[in-house]
Every structure is written in structure tokens, then in C-alpha cells.
Amino acid sequence: MFTIKNEIQFDTAHYLSGYLGKCANIHGHRYRLIVKIAREELHTDGHLRGMVDDFSHIKTVLREVEAEFDHKLLVEDNDEGRRLTEALRAVKPDLAVCLFPTRPTVEEMSRYIFRLIRGKGLDVTEVELFETPANSCIYSE
Ligand SMILES: [Zn+2]
Numbered sequence: 001m002f003t004i005k006n007e008i009q010f011d012t013a014h015y016l017s018g019y020l021g022k023c024a025n026i027h028g029h030r031y032r033l034i035v036k037i038a039r040e041e042l043h044t045d046g047h048l049r050g051m052v053d054d055f056s057h058i059k060t061v062l063r064e065v066e067a068e069f070d071h072k073l074l075v076e077d078n079d080e081g082r083r084l085t086e087a088l089r090a091v092k093p094d095l096a097v098c099l100f101p102t103r104p105t106v107e108e109m110s111r112y113i114f115r116l117i118r119g120k121g122l123d124v125t126e127v128e129l130f131e132t133p134a135n136s137c138i139y140s141e
Contacts, residue, residue: 003038003125004052008062010070014104017076026073032130033113035062037123053123061122065113072096074104106131110139 013028039052048054073088075081077099085097102108110129117124130136 002052003036005034005036006058007034008066010066012069014074017080029131034128035124036126038125061120072098074098074100076103077101106137110137114139
């Protein structure tokens with residue numbers, strides 16, 4: 001079995017709607033995303049001969065993930081989140097507020113990113129998303 005990995009970091013703000021604790025307030029993290037791709041055997045012909053996958057392609061996809069999250073505020077797409085987004089944009093229309101389909105916990109973000117990367121054609125095996133140096137979530141399907 002061969003496993004290759006690559007990683008990026010991005011700065012994102014969020015808050016956890018309905019959470020009982022300090023994470024209910026808007027705050028930021030420097031997220032660290034590690035992406036792993038595993039294959040039993042290396043490609044035997046063509047462009048990817050002798051490789052698990054193309055690091056150049058992986059980097060391109062990870063830059064797209066970074067662009068989706070970096071220096072943005074993630075707000076859960078619920079009634080509260082939509083009202084907050086409207087209020088913020090009323091004051092600053094160009095503020096980078098993004099409605100996120102679920103509560104933007106590290107677990108939900110890991111799953112979202114895993115599927116986002118798969119949707120971009122990268123056959124990712126596992127993602128690990130660090131919210132702090134000590135706290136991370138590993139997601140695979
Ligand atoms: Zn947080």
C-alpha cells in the first residue's frame with residue numbers, strides 16, 4: 001500500500017450556533033488540512049506511471065479548497081445564520097461571509113472538504129482537519 005499526502009493551511013472564522021460555551025462567539029482558527037491518497041499499486045502506464053497521483057494536481061485542488069475558506073466567516077445556513085449574514089452585509093456588502101450547509105464544526109467541515117475534493121476529481125482516501133494544534137478530525141468514506 002502506498003499513501004501520499006499533502007497539506008495546506010488557511011485562516012477561517014466561524015461560530016457554533018446553539019453551542020453552550022465560548023465557541024458560540026465568532027472566533028478564528030488557523031486550520032491545517034492534510035489530504036491522503038492511498039493505492040495498493042502504483043500506476044503502471046501513462047502520465048502517472050510510478051505514482052499514486054500527481055502532486056501538481058493535488059496542489060491545484062488544495063489551492064481551490066484554500067480559496068473557498070481562507071479569510072472567510074462561516075455561518076451555518078439556518079434562520080439565525082441568514083439573518084446575521086444579512087445584517088453584516090447591510091453594513092459591509094463585500095464582507096466574506098459564507099453560509100455553510102451545516103454547523104461549521106471541525107467534523108462537519110472535514111466531511112464537507114472530503115466531498116468537495118472528491119467532487120473536484122481527486123480520489124482522496126482520507127482528510128484530517130486540525131482546528132487547533134491538538135484538535136483534529138479524520139474523515140473518510
Ligand atoms: Zn472554533
